[in-house]
Amino acid sequence: MAEPLFGRLALIGIGLIGSSIAHAARQNGLVKEIVVQTRSQKTLDRARELGLGNAYTLDPAEAADGADLVIACVPVGASEQVAKAIGPVLKPGAIVSDVGSVKTSVVKQMGNYLPADVHFVPAHPIAGTEHSGPDAGFAELFQSRWCILTPPEGTDPKAVEKLAAFWRGIGANVEVMSAEHHDLVLAITSHIPHLIAYNIVGTAADMEESVRAEVIKFSASGFRDFTRIAASDPTMWRDIFLHNKDAVLEMLGRFTEDLTALQRAIRRGDGNTLFDLFTRTRAIRRGIVEMGQDTSEADFGRRHGTGTPAGE
Amino acid sequence: MAEPLFGRLALIGIGLIGSSIAHAARQNGLVKEIVVQTRSQKTLDRARELGLGNAYTLDPAEAADGADLVIACVPVGASEQVAKAIGPVLKPGAIVSDVGSVKTSVVKQMGNYLPADVHFVPAHPIAGTEHSGPDAGFAELFQSRWCILTPPEGTDPKAVEKLAAFWRGIGANVEVMSAEHHDLVLAITSHIPHLIAYNIVGTAADMEESVRAEVIKFSASGFRDFTRIAASDPTMWRDIFLHNKDAVLEMLGRFTEDLTALQRAIRRGDGNTLFDLFTRTRAIRRGIVEMGQDTSEADFGRRHGTGTPAGE
Ligand SMILES: NC(=O)c1ccc[n+]([C@@H]2O[C@H](COP(=O)([O-])OP(=O)(O)OC[C@H]3O[C@@H](n4cnc5c(N)ncnc54)[C@H](OP(=O)(O)O)[C@@H]3O)[C@@H](O)[C@H]2O)c1
Ligand SMILES: NC(=O)c1ccc[n+]([C@@H]2O[C@H](COP(=O)([O-])OP(=O)(O)OC[C@H]3O[C@@H](n4cnc5c(N)ncnc54)[C@H](OP(=O)(O)O)[C@@H]3O)[C@@H](O)[C@H]2O)c1
Structure with missing residues (x-):
């Protein structure tokens, strides 16, 4: 096997994404050692039981000290405090990254606390499930999925390329774009769909008891997919909406x-407007199937499959 | 094998649902013979090539003449013309049913044209895919799915039970309720989710070209599930919204x-409101998983499965 890309990897946060990176980096021989940090003793103990790292600590600074690559795998709203904690101990030339689902806010939160002699390359792997915590991770999570890097202007291209090689090494396809563009695209592909799923499941939960029981019983009809999305982690998603506020509100405005x-077309019985939209949306679906992001096959009422990845 | 439940089954319309009933009824020995009717020569030829029936005709009256069970498998908006066509030739004691996704309107559309000496038992199998036409059907579509019967008051319980036995015979679980209740429950579990999926995919389709291409590229994040739902048949769904207008508008009002x-909570940065809702919606998901309508397993980025049943 070739020489590992990085010596020491520090994972700040070891939930679904952090533990998946740990599994994948080890399996692909990309790092010499992994230091695992997390906020709670409980999660740390569990990470140790799962054998996710070579060393374990509750202190972000201790984890980052001497690391060649530091990846923050915490909810977006915790980014600032992570940067504050690790900034003073970072090794010159180290690469600092994250996996947050929002990028402009993370750049703002972390940028100021990182010394000039480290390379800051924010990242967002577009891969997830609706489960969280260190038990939820698995090495194949990033296989053939996109990872978007959003390096601030002026970042050393060599550092960007090295992090890109790491993500490719764990199976992802890498794309580079600005943080602002990322946040706009993700608002429509991920954040608004999640908001709507949460909202409709909430609307159903507020129905009279007689209807609510049957909503659950007869859910196999569109709604069920929404409930899976709406079972995603509340903390993670609260932070996403608070931190991608502008793009989300902009897209929500268009959606509404x-x-x-x-609604007006339905009230007026205007079938043509409905038919036209319902026909137009098929083209987008065809584009996705053609790009290999999904199959067009039916799964015969889910006899074989087990579900759709949600979570993000 | 036991004696078939029905002698002659007439299928008026032979798309996804009609052809699935044909496969399933034959496979389970529930009928002696099947007469297939459809509107176009092209679909009729295809049904014949697929061997879906014992006889084929473009004329609904010819198909219904002498049938013991007639099932209309056409878009909801075509129900009235079917009833008009078949009413005069129906055999006394025959059972007339349908599979439409809306029930109050179908009862109104068909009821007046059916003679008093036949049994009218509307039905709605909650099972589907986003594909349509006679090639899309398969015998297992209804396996372990619900089929809701909405017999008008005064319907002969024996006829209801006989149709229930037919649906159980092709694998479905049967439930009886009023047409009005059906339409309200389905508005929230199926019709609004589809409307929203169509709508968000439409919003994305209207974005500037630079964003639109990336929406397709990075769709693996919630949005993709919506595009599958929004690829469902435009005619079927136009008819559903036009014919379940009141319940849909009522539920849409609550949703909005x-x-x-x-939206207000996001604008104000009110994280608690978001967190509370996102926690509450998990309970509904748990209810669905517990009722066996879905699994809680992740599918590891869809390596094994092929998708989620949509279409309805
Ligand atoms: N899940 C997805 O589908 C997905 C996909 C792509 C990107 N992301 C992004 O990845 C990041 C992590 O998500 P995840 O799904 O891995 O989360 P997770 O499974 O819930 O794990 C979160 C980790 O962050 C720690 N943590 C939570 N709150 C913290 C705080 N306030 N301060 C410091 N540490 C905190 C947790 O520590 P304790 O357990 O010790 O409390 C745990 O180690 C998020 O930014 C998310 O936006 C998620
Ligand atoms: N698809 C689902 O997921 C699903 C699930 C449950 C219930 N349903 C209900 O089942 C019914 C049929 O749906 P499907 O998916 O089987 O549809 P489909 O595959 O599109 O087939 C429709 C059938 O109806 C005929 N038809 C279409 N428009 C007609 C008209 N104006 N007059 C007379 N015949 C017409 C078609 O004939 P030609 O091909 O010859 O034109 C074809 O035989 C609908 O009421 C729908 O609400 C659908």
């Missing part, structure tokens, strides 16, 4: 305008 | 109110 137009 | 409250 369009929905109001549909 | 709730969404406006969420």
Whole structure:
């Protein structure tokens, strides 16, 4: 096997994403050793039981000290305190990254606390499930999924390339774009769909008892997919909406305008407007199937499969 | 094998649902013979090539003449013309049913044209895919799925039970309720989720070209599930919204109110409101998993499975 890309990897946070990186980095021989940090003793003990790292600590500074690559795998809202804690001990030339689902806010939160002699390359792997914690991780999570890097202007291209090689090494396809563009695209592909799923499941939960029981019973009809999405981690998603506020509100505005137009068409019995939209949306689906992001096959009422990845 | 439940089954319409019934009824020996009717020569030829029936015709009256069970498997909006066509030729004691996704409107559309000496038992199998046409059908579609019967008051319980036995015979679990209740429950579990999926995919389709291409590329994040739902048949769904207008508008009103409250919470940075909702929605998911309508397993980024049943 070739020489590992990095000597010491520090994982700050060891939930679904952190533990998946640990499994994948080890399996692919990308790092010499892994130091695991997390906030709670309970999660730390569990990470140790699972054998996710070579060393374990509750102190982010201790974990980052001497590391060649530090990846923050915590909810987006905790990014600032991580940078504050690790900034003073970072080794010159180290690469600091994260996996947060929002990028502009993370750049703002972390940027100021990182010394000039480290390379800051934020990242977002577009891969997840609706489960969280160190038990949820697995090495194949990133296989053939995108990982988007959003290096601030002026970042050393060699550092960007090295982190890209790490992500490719654990199976991902890498794309580079600005943090702002990332946040806009993810608002429509991920954040608004999650908000809507949470919302409709909430609307159903508020129905009269007689209806609510049957909503659960007869859920196999569109709604069930929404409930899976709406079972995603509350802390992670609260932070996403608080930290991608502008892009989310902008996209939500467009969504609501369009929905109001549909509502009007239904009220007026305007079948043509409905038919036109329902036909137009098929083209987008075809694009996705053609790009190999999904299959067009039915799964015969889910006899074989076990579900759809959600969570993000 | 026991004596078939019915002698002659007439299927008026032979798309996804009609052809699945044909496969399933034959495989389970529930009928002696099947007469297939459809509107177009092309679909009729295809049904014949697939060997779906024992006889084939473009004329609904010819198909229904002498049938012991007639099932209309056409878009909801075509129900009235089917009843008009078959009413005069129906055999006394025959059972007439349908599979439409909306029930109050179908009862209104068909009821007046059916003679008093036949049994009218509307039905809705909650099972589907996003594909349509006679090639899309398969015998297992209804396996372990619900089929809801909505017999109008005064319907002969023996006829209801006989149709229930037919649906159980092809694998479904049968439930009886009023057409109005059905339409309300389905509005929230199926019709609104589809409307929202169509709407968000439409919103994305209207984005500037630079964003739109990336929406497709990075769709593996919630959005992709919506595109599958939004690839469902436009005619079927136009008819559903036009014919379940009242329940859909009622539920859409609740949905929009709730969404406006969420939007306000995001604008104000009110994390507690978001967190509370995101926690509450998990309970509904647990209910569904516990009732065996879905599994809680992740599918590891869909390496094994092929998708989620959508279509309805
Ligand atoms: N889940 C997904 O689908 C997905 C996909 C792509 C990106 N992401 C991003 O990945 C990041 C981590 O997500 P995850 O799913 O791995 O989360 P997770 O499974 O819930 O794990 C979170 C980790 O962060 C720690 N943590 C939580 N709150 C913290 C705080 N306030 N301060 C310091 N540490 C804290 C937790 O520590 P304790 O357990 O010790 O409390 C745990 O180690 C998030 O930024 C998320 O946006 C998630
Ligand atoms: N698809 C689902 O997921 C699903 C699930 C449960 C219930 N349903 C309900 O089942 C019914 C049929 O759906 P499907 O998916 O089987 O549809 P489909 O695959 O599109 O087949 C529709 C059938 O109806 C015929 N038809 C279409 N428009 C007609 C019209 N205006 N007049 C007379 N015949 C017409 C078609 O004939 P030609 O091909 O010859 O034109 C074809 O035989 C609908 O009421 C739907 O609400 C659907």
